[in-house]
Amino acid sequence: MTVDTIAGTPVDVNEEGFLTDPSQWNEEVAVELARREGIDPLTDRHWEVVRFMRAEYEAKGTGPTVRVLGKTSGVPVKELYQLFPKGPAKLAAKIAGIPKPRGCI
């Protein structure tokens, strides 16, 4: 675990760049994390998913998988891939400052 300064805020991150303490997150951090992943700007639709991820994490202690996200977030899976290319659940979790969704293995 290392400390990274993101948008002027020192945050603890793991080796994959995920925040290890979601309480250190704020909206400026999200914007900068997104920019580092090549998502610029974060649109309202992105924010909808990011906020949904944080709410799910607070309620359940883990972020949802893509399939669950597609079923519950109101954003279809196809669009999730357009918003967060490659891995929506992983990328949205990173930008939302929550841990990588736990693989069920």
Added chain:
Amino acid sequence: MHQIVILGGGTGGTLTANRLRRAYSPDEARIIVVDQDDAHVYQPGLLFVPFGLTHPEDLTRPRGRQLRPGIEYRTAGVDQVATDRREVLLADGSALDYDVLVVATGSVLAPEETEGLTGPGWMERVFTFYTPEGAAGLEGALREFDHGRLVVNVVELPIKCPVAPLEFCFLADWYLRERGVRDDIELTYVTPLDAAFTKPVAARRLGGMLADRDIELVTEFNTGEVDGAGGRLVSYDEREVPFDLAVVIPAHNGAPCIARSPGLGDELGFVPTDEHTLQSTVAPEVFAVGDAASLPISKAGSVTHFEGEVLVENIQRFLAGRPLDASYDGHANCFIETGFHKAMLIDFNYEVEPLPGHFPAGVGLPLMKESHLNHLGKLMFQWIYWHSLLPGRDIPGIHSAMPTAGKKQPVDA
């Protein structure tokens, strides 16, 4: 007298019922197991069916006969559970009350959730080996297959026995070499994960084993469509993998009766469950075991077996009004068949990833290493399953809590 109802007569339901029957005398508790059919399949055996090494009929036994005397067995569909009334409504219109409910309804395949998967080509050039019918159909197709592209694809996690698709690749490589056609076949493993497996040490080891066998690895591929007619997998981000024969592991859901029960299941129909006590978070008298539980661990028989001990202890504590024992550690243990009469063993839990060393202690079966001994262990396991695991007996030297004595820490890996 307590009334304990167990939904599901598979691995979890059977071993829980048998352990409970030993824990309570017949005047202390009535134990009822409900399942919709009477065919208990030894699911780990399905992996071997496509290679002609076993047959579905050799893997199937009646459910009721795996239960100790004094356990009532009912073949009936479950309509839904009314947790507010502590009542199970059966499809035939009757109802069962419970003081404790154990949900052991497993997981079901949802091939219809992937576009095209059950369309043209399904059971002709697109198969799954996760059902007896699919595994038997694949056996015929594989026997005829002598050139082209063979693709093994995991659509999405969670799936039952997450190492089984890798084992399928290793066995296919071996089977095709034995038949002398391996050089004419491209073998590709396509996964939504970012590596061959989730946990780093095992992912490196298994990834290396794919490379050694000339099996191509395609990662972060989230299958959006299976085009059986055109012979291609298409990902949501519009990448394509062509195939002549595809072995697809469909997405999994919890049992439909759980999804139909108000407030019982999560979005996928699995029961939200405390990961250390196995009590559901839905209602205190509802417990879940095995695949049916939404836990951050493999959906696998070994997990279910290790959960059984803690679950039965906690049902007794709950009925006696005592605090529960939060000791289930996520222990899982799998033999990974690697072909050429060898297998590898991995052992891990919520906190500790699979590591090299020996199991269960300094002397024992080699971990994370291919060996003939592990292959024999895998074959012997079918006997252990019917005669020791389902009856709910402890296997000597192997306990619920994960052993650490024989493991090497990651620095050595």
